Every structure is written in C-alpha cells, then in structure tokens.
Amino acid sequence: MTAGVQRPVLQRGATGNAVQELQKLLQSFFIRGALPIDGIFGEVTELQVKTFQYIFFLKRDGIVGARTWTSLLTRKPPTDLPVLRQGSQSDWVSRVQDFLAVYLPEQKQYYPGRIDGIFGAQTEAAVREFQQDKRLTADGIVGARTYETLSLYRLGISNE
Numbered sequence: 015m016t017a018g019v020q021r022p023v024l025q026r027g028a029t030g031n032a033v034q035e036l037q038k039l040l041q042s043f044f045i046r047g048a049l050p051i052d053g054i055f056g057e058v059t060e061l062q063v064k065t066f067q068y069i070f071f072l073k074r075d076g077i078v079g080a081r082t083w084t085s086l087l088t089r090k091p092p093t094d095l096p097v098l099r100q101g102s103q104s105d106w107v108s109r110v111q112d113f114l115a116v117y118l119p120e121q122k123q124y125y126p127g128r129i130d131g132i133f134g135a136q137t138e139a140a141v142r143e144f145q146q147d148k149r150l151t152a153d154g155i156v157g158a159r160t161y162e163t164l165s166l167y168r169l170g171i172s173n174e
Contacts, residue, residue, distance in 0.1 A: 024078040028055040036078055039086045040066060043169055069168050071095055071109065071161055091161045098156035102133040110156055113164045114140045120170065122147070 022032050034053040040062045041049050049062055060076040067074045071091040072082055081092055096106055114125035114137075125140035138154040146152040148163050156164075 021078075021080075021083045024055055025076060026055050026057070026060045029053055033059070036063075036086070043171075068109075070165050071106070089166070091158075091165050093158055095158070095161050098133055100133055100135065100138045100154065103131055105131060106156075107131045107133045107137065110141070110164065111137055113168050114144060116168065118170075121167070 021035075022028075024033060024036055030053055033055045034051055036055070037049055037051045037053070037059060040059070041051065043066060044062055049058055063078055063082065064074050064076045066072075066086070067076075067082060070082075070085040072085060078086075085091060096102075096104070098104075098107055098110060108129050108131040110133075111125050111127070111129045111131070115123060115127070115129060124144045125137065127136045127140075141156055141160065142152045142154040144150075144164070144167075145154070145160060148167070150159055150163060
C-alpha cells in the first residue's frame with residue numbers, strides 16, 4: 015500500500031469518506047462528472063471500479079481491496095503479472111490482444127486479429143509495434159513496463 019496508509023476493503027453498499035476518496039481517484043481516470051462524489055458505493059461506482067480493474071489487469075470483481083487501492087494510488091498495474099511472450103496462452107494474452115485491438119478515433123489499432131488468447135506471431139508483431147511507438151524496448155515481450163503502458167494507453171493517458 016502506498017505511503018503505509020491502510021484503506022478499508024470497499025464494495026457496493028459501502029458509504030463514507032473512504033468511498034469519497036475512491037470516487038475522487040476513479041474520477042481522475044475517467045470523465046469528470048460521470049461519477050458523483052457522494053460517498054455512496056452504488057451501481058455507477060461499482061461499474062467504474064470494474065472498468066478500472068479490467069484496464070489495470072486486476073480481478074474484475076468490483077471489490078476495492080489492497081491490490082485495487084495500490085493500482086489506483088500508483089497508477090500502475092500489479093507488478094506480479096505473468097510475463098507474456100510468443101507461445102503463451104491465457105486470458106492475460108486475450109486481454110493484451112483486446113487492448114491492442116481497440117479502435118478509438120484517437121488511438122491506433124495495433125492488433126487486427128482474433129482475440130483468442132494465443133500469443134502468436136501476429137500478437138508479437140502488434141506488441142513490438144506498440145512498444146516501438148511508446149518508446150519501450152521493442153522485444154515483443156509483455157512485462158511490467160508494457161502492462162503499465164497498455165493500461166495508460168487504454169485510458170488515453172500518456173506515460174512518456
């Protein structure tokens with residue numbers, strides 16, 4: 015946990031100052047005003063927590079525990095995510111493929127292939143191109159720095 019500050023586990027139905035802090039942090043990542051800062055962990059807060067968890071490679075359960083708090087405060091995914099490379103097969107690969115396949119008008123689509131969870135040559139080429147564009151080591155391997163850059167990219171935030 016950042017700065018040694020303990021924060022409570024929060025989920026739908028929670029209320030109070032910790033929920034307000036959560037809502038302010040979420041609002042710093044998403045569209046301002048889309049989430050009321052009312053201290054009530056309701057449906058909208060839960061949806062934004064789940065979206066944040068997905069983007070930061072966390073378990074998408076809507077519960078704000080230590081891992082989610084840490085990612086909210088550091089603006090980084092967990093550091094213990096699996097390293098992905100050609101030959102890897104998992105849901106992690108699917109999520110990376112999904113992030114690279116996203117097409118938003120202001121973002122480049124890197125991966126035009128099928129989201130299949132298989133890290134093949136096409137996925138590796140997409141990862142390399144993404145890494146090169148983001149001034150990372152273009153080795154085609156997804157490690158901590160690439161996960162972090164993918165998360166911020168998906169949010170439309172530059173970490174350069």
